[in-house]
Amino acid sequence: MADQQKKSPEIRKSKSFQADAIRRLKKNPMGIIGLIIIIIFIFLATFGRFITPHDPFEMNVPRHHEEPSLEYPLGTDNFGRCVLSRIIFGARISILVGLTVIFFRMLIGIPVGLVSGYYGGIVESILMRITDAVIAFPGIILALAIMAVRGQGLENVILALSVTGWTTYARLVRSEVLSLREREYVQAAKGVGFHNLKVMLRHILPNCLASIIVYSTMTIAVVIIAEASLSFLGLGAAARDATWGTQMSMERDYLRYAWWGVTFPGAAIAIVVLGFNLFGDALRDVLDPRLKD
Amino acid sequence: MAPKSNGTMMQVQNLKKHFPIKGGILSRTVGLVRAVDDISFEIRQGETLGLVGESGCGKSTTGKVLMRLLEPTSGEAQFSGDSIFQLKGKQLYDYRKKVQMIYQDPFSSLQPRATVEDMLGEILKYHGLARTRQEVRERVIELMEMVGLSDFHIGRYPHEFSGGQRQRIGIARALSLDPEMIICDEPVSALDVSIQSQIINLLKRLQKKLNLTYLFIAHDLSVVKHISDRIGVMYLGKLVELTGEEELFYNPLHPYTRSLLEAVPIPDPERTRVKAVIKGDVPSASKPPPGCVFHTRCPEKFDRCPQEKPQFHQVKDDHYVYCHLYE
Numbered sequence: 297m298a299d300q301q302k303k304s305p306e307i308r309k310s311k312s313f314q315a316d317a318i319r320r321l322k323k324n325p326m327g328i329i330g331l332i333i334i335i336i337f338i339f340l341a342t343f344g345r346f347i348t349p350h351d352p353f354e355m356n357v358p359r360h361h362e363e364p365s366l367e368y369p370l371g372t373d374n375f376g377r378c379v380l381s382r383i384i385f386g387a388r389i390s391i392l393v394g395l396t397v398i399f400f401r402m403l404i405g406i407p408v409g410l411v412s413g414y415y416g417g418i419v420e421s422i423l424m425r426i427t428d429a430v431i432a433f434p435g436i437i438l439a440l441a442i443m444a445v446r447g448q449g450l451e452n453v454i455l456a457l458s459v460t461g462w463t464t465y466a467r468l469v470r471s472e473v474l475s476l477r478e479r480e481y482v483q484a485a486k487g488v489g490f491h492n493l494k495v496m497l498r499h500i501l502p503n504c505l506a507s508i509i510v511y512s513t514m515t516i517a518v519v520i521i522a523e524a525s526l527s528f529l530g531l532g533a534a535a536r537d538a539t540w541g542t543q544m545s546m547e548r549d550y551l552r553y554a555w556w557g558v559t560f561p562g563a564a565i566a567i568v569v570l571g572f573n574l575f576g577d578a579l580r581d582v583l584d585p586r587l588k589d
Numbered sequence: 590m591a592p593k594s595n596g597t598m599m600q601v602q603n604l605k606k607h608f609p610i611k612g613g614i615l616s617r618t619v620g621l622v623r624a625v626d627d628i629s630f631e632i633r634q635g636e637t638l639g640l641v642g643e644s645g646c647g648k649s650t651t652g653k654v655l656m657r658l659l660e661p662t663s664g665e666a667q668f669s670g671d672s673i674f675q676l677k678g679k680q681l682y683d684y685r686k687k688v689q690m691i692y693q694d695p696f697s698s699l700q701p702r703a704t705v706e707d708m709l710g711e712i713l714k715y716h717g718l719a720r721t722r723q724e725v726r727e728r729v730i731e732l733m734e735m736v737g738l739s740d741f742h743i744g745r746y747p748h749e750f751s752g753g754q755r756q757r758i759g760i761a762r763a764l765s766l767d768p769e770m771i772i773c774d775e776p777v778s779a780l781d782v783s784i785q786s787q788i789i790n791l792l793k794r795l796q797k798k799l800n801l802t803y804l805f806i807a808h809d810l811s812v813v814k815h816i817s818d819r820i821g822v823m824y825l826g827k828l829v830e831l832t833g834e835e836e837l838f839y840n841p842l843h844p845y846t847r848s849l850l851e852a853v854p855i856p857d858p859e860r861t862r863v864k865a866v867i868k869g870d871v872p873s874a875s876k877p878p879p880g881c882v883f884h885t886r887c888p889e890k891f892d893r894c895p896q897e898k899p900q901f902h903q904v905k906d907d908h909y910v911y912c913h914l915y916e
Contacts, residue, residue, distance in 0.1 A: 481697060481699055483653075484692055484762065486658060487689065488685060488712045488762070489685035489715070494715075503700075
């Protein structure tokens with residue numbers, strides 16, 4: 297700090313928490329592995345259609361259930377489609393569902409938590425009882441019911457997974473707000489006359505972000521599994537879509553003599569979920585304010 | 590009744606703040622914590638009114654209620670003629686410009702995610718005191734210099750400062766709106782002794798320079814003696830004595846004030862110490878004793894004390910006491 301003062305007589309913004317967090321993340325090897333997995337996953341999801349070795353929808357029935365070979369690195373499925381190509385292509389749907397579901401959950405959960413934590417009293421009672429009521433539904437069964445009523449399709453998967461999971465955001469944010477609103481800097485923000493919305497959005501919410509980010513990273517993995525589960529049960533994306541869950545569901549009957557059809561999509565899910573969990577764990581360590589000097 | 594004089598800046602009458610204790614399944618109110626129980630005083634233009642008392646006696650609550658961070662249970666307070674507790678919207682916004690607060694804990698009173706410039710700039714822009722980036726920067730630097738920090742500090746985050754420096758930033762925040770009065774809520778109690786005197790002296794200098802009025806809340810008598818013109822002593826939600834600083838130290842009347850002064854350490858090993866004159870603990874503010882709240886510990890208690898509440902009354906010129914002894 298002393299030499300920084302000598303070097304820079306002009307006013308310079310100090311390293312922000314974000315910059316500091318990135319520096320600390322670099323020292324965490326597991327987090328880096330997780331991050332690399334996520335980057336590869338996002339890359340495949342974005343550019344998958346250009347790098348698949350075969351057309352993921354091209355059927356070649358006479359060559360069905362071929363073992364992994366040079367031509368088909370992960371074998372072929374029941375219709376003779378390239379399993380590798382379908383996995384690469386399926387990444388797109390997994391990430392699409394993962395991100396949009398998280399987005400909608402935040403969109404409902406964060407305002408509910410923020411308002412009920414900040415205002416307390418009757419507002420809090422009403423909002424949190426609604427939250428409790430939603431929690432009381434078993435999530436995956438409610439999702440199954442929604443899918444059964446509204447039929448297959450990605451938008452219905454997103455809807456079904458969004459209407460249940462926002463409750464954790466509401467509770468997470470509320471508990472953070474409860475402790476933050478008693479901090480003196482929040483009192484001070486009210487004391488200089490800022491209106492409630494400004495206090496909530498500029499002084500409380502930024503200080504909850506760390507836990508929201510960590511929780512979201514972990515939850516993307518759960519959502520990807522939930523989407524795969526729905527697809528596996530035949531209630532997710534339409535059967536023609538190349539999602540990992542539908543692929544496993546269709547190939548499951550042939551597991552005895554064509555193990556690759558189920559194993560590789562399953563492995564893809566496991567690796568991506570592992571990646572998000574490793575990265576989420578590392579983020580929690582990095583963003584934990586108690587580790588700050 | 591509250592004392593009156595010319596040049597009154599803030600007038601507080603019969604202020605009460607009771608916190609409900611909720612219990613049971615339906616969270617009914619099962620009791621009340623009488624944090625501030627019927628106190629009256631005035632703050633005069635340009636003076637420092639010290640407010641001392643043990644922890645839990647309601648001194649910080651008084652500050653927060655007057656700052657409108659807590660709503661009072663009952664009572665009245667006026668600031669230059671306006672009733673503070675009735676202010677709404679625009680009037681409250683204007684009141685915020687005139688009365689500011691310095692907070693107790695410098696480690697939690699600054700937003701950790703904002704640099705000093707961002708934090709002060711946000712306030713300045715919100716109140717229209719600076720518009721362009723350049724104006725903001727100039728004013729922020731001016732504020733920083735006013736509290737004894739340098740211009741290169743403005744790009745830093747709170748965690749890069751020491752406790753004393755943080756408290757200076759807290760003072761800069763209070764000054765940013767150019768207030769007439771500052772409520773100092775134990776501004777030095779979290780600091781080292783050497784830093785305490787720096788901050789106190791800074792506050793005194795600023796008072797002279799900017800013609801400020803202070804309500805100075807503290808639990809340390811020597812700190813309060815150093816900065817105050819008049820001192821109010823609180824005990825269990827009551828103001829028990831209120832008078833000028835000299836008068837309080839040389840002629841304390843209330844038995845509680847006297848025992849407090851006895852307890853002030855004097856650096857003289859030869860001096861024979863008077864034994865502590867009060868015994869026991871402060872009773873719970875949710876079950877204050879009947880009659881005079883101090884009678885359970887008072888060395889001069891007599892039969893009237895547990896039965897009748899004393900009045901806060903003037904004993905002599907500018908000396909008010911809550912005690913039956915002087916009626």
